[in-house]
Amino acid sequence: MRIYIVIAGIAIPYFESYALSDTEQRRESTPSVTYSNPYFKGTKEEREALIKRMTSLLGVDCNFCHNEDLTVFTEAGEKSKEMMKASVALGVECDHCHIDLKHYKENEQQARKMFELSEVMGTECNFCHAGKEKLTRKGERSKTAFVTRNWATEGTKQCLACHIEKKQFALNFYGWQVLNAMKGLKGM
Secondary structure, rough: HHHHHHHHHHHHHHHHHHHHHHHOOOOOOOOOOOOHHHHOOOHHHHHHHHHHHHHHHHHHOOOHOOOOOOOOOOOHHHHHHHHHHHHHHHHHHHHHHHHOOOOOOOOOOHHHHHHHHHHHOOOOOOEOOOOOOOHHHHHHHHHHHHHHHHHHHOOOHHHHOEEOOOOOOOOHHHHHHHHHHHHHHHHO
């Protein structure tokens, strides 16, 4: 009896994985739409108007970024998806920063620094931004550091004196020491 249990214990997992792998091979080969972005929410007319404004401003056709089904994206399309996330977080459209595809408005340097900060800290824009001229709670806290640490002129690398890279502003040992010292000064 024990031998049958041992054989069954070995055979069932083997045939179970074989059977499952066989059924997985029969899935549909047509890719489904995997892209969703809040930038394209609204009625069909609103989305089409937005797309027309984008392509007109940037001087490109839709296939500059993606195929017709929105399932395959070019390098420019991948970059565009990140820019759209930023514009949603800030509550603005492309023309907030872009004059056209190759030219930017005066806020270009600030935008570049913000994208660099997002990369260094492992966050997206909506970690701090919640719409036009609105910040999240974490964004409000970060605002103090931006002002007191001359982020606009000194840049992102100084953030790593207190924060761990790619950990969404998590503090390192020195950062915790500074925070605790500040709390001590405030009597917290």
